[in-house]
Amino acid sequence: MATLRSLLNETRLPKNEARMVLAHLLEIHLQLPKSALLTHDETELSDAFVKEWVLLEQRRLDGEPIAYLIGKRGFHVIELMVGPGVLIPRPETELLVDLGLDQLQRLINNNNTLNESECSLNMLDLGTGSGAIALAIAASQPNVTVVATDASQAALDIAQQNAARLKLGNRVSFCLGHWYGALQTLGNTHHRFDLILSNPPYIQADDPHLSKGDLRFEPPSALTDFGSGLTCLSTIIDGAIAHLKPGGLLAVEHGFDQSPAVLERLALAGFEDIKPHRDLAGHWRVASGRKAI
Template sequence: MGQDLSLRSLLSATLLPPNEARILLAHLLDKHYQLSRSALLAHDDMELNAQAFEDWKFIESKRLEGEPIAYLIGKRGFHNIELKVAPGVLIPRPETELLVDIGLCEIKRIAKETGAAKVLDLGTGSGAIALAIAHEAPSAIVTATDLSSEALAIAMANAKRLGLDSRVQFTQGNWYDALNDKTLFDIILSNPPYIANQDIHLTQGDLRFEPISALTDHASGLTCLEIIISQASKYLKPGGLIAVEHGFDQSEAVEKLMSDSKFFDINKGLDLAGKSRTVTARKVHS
């Protein structure tokens, strides 16, 4: 008697949590049969063909080894858009959507007062922040930078797939070094590497598989934030807004960096767990 390759049997036999197994099987159904995730419920007696089953065993084993689901299926949802992701970029996370919401709120305010807002996304990675803003705010003029050519290639591919490639300018370089003109921005947003070197979290969960340069500054966790904040005034319009993401225990340190750099109206933003994950501030009016 042959092996039972039905979806029901595979879901029953796997050591993966049921929700993870369903996500991975849905990905294979789309890849091999162009079937939606609903097929898991409507056709759970359906059997995978030999190639699809081989792919299932491979992707199942990779997940059991801890490889992130987003890398295995090659995509991740983020603030009303879907992004292509690969091991060369950080996997977008829900807390980073806070920066998008902050940016969109400021864009709306500016639209009522002066018109189109100029937005800078420093360290764009997959393009998550820049593309989510361009998608939601068609009037915004968005620039996105990254030091990694691999990350920029993924971000630009995402922009093209989403039909936003004419709306976002991508440029390569280390933070503000990527900017080759004297453009002043209304809004600067950044989710930089902020995990301290040797932090135990770098050896746990999804972080083990993500690009180390996107996670840690190989120092205190504050050096990239310090560069971004200390130099921001040169690139912000008077009254312009800067918003950065930081670690769950870095709020006070980041607020001090903002204060030391002569910003005002300094505020923290909380994630869904009630922890401070962003700090916003404004450049003084000259």
């Protein structure tokens, strides 16, 4: 009979990846935590367990992302359900969340009359995907309501499931549509926000990375604008001033080599206090600008 130890010893996967998949199967089949990989490593496994392991192992060997295999991914302070219909949240995007939280806290600190038991601030997440940015903000800052948009109904379905599972649905609204056009479903096209965040498709259409690694399995429309990589970023930046309150902040994620172009676009759109921000790898990954007061 197979055991956890024998599967780990015999797998062709890197050991860290194998442990992630096995931990997922332990939770499903035996209702055991990850620590059981050590404490129950000689437990004999059922045929159903081994059969599913063999299937998932092969899918990973074929290149499918682990996040899709186990159906979840940790992001910031939350865990999200993910699937082939959405981009897999990445650590680089947590920089956007941290910048957004700093902006919201700054507004709270500057408004002594703000009642912390009420949701007095609002934020827009354009192209929410799994809901990563919107839900991480809502989970970390109870004093904000969030509007999250996406052009994909499949993505919004996953985001709404994540919101319900995290018990954040009462503070997050979801709108189907392209960028600011999705706000029409709110019944007020002149909605203004304290904060706009977005991680839009910014990979150039001919970038070879699109045919490598996890990107091969993720939805192309969440990765590339099928052009220069700057089309969606330009649309978001050009429309942001009209949808921000005075002093409101826009922050967008972009490619490691796109910072100069994005900063220039922010200046042309009339933003002030324009700043580039590095990710943990030292790459310029996010650009932000503030609407004049």
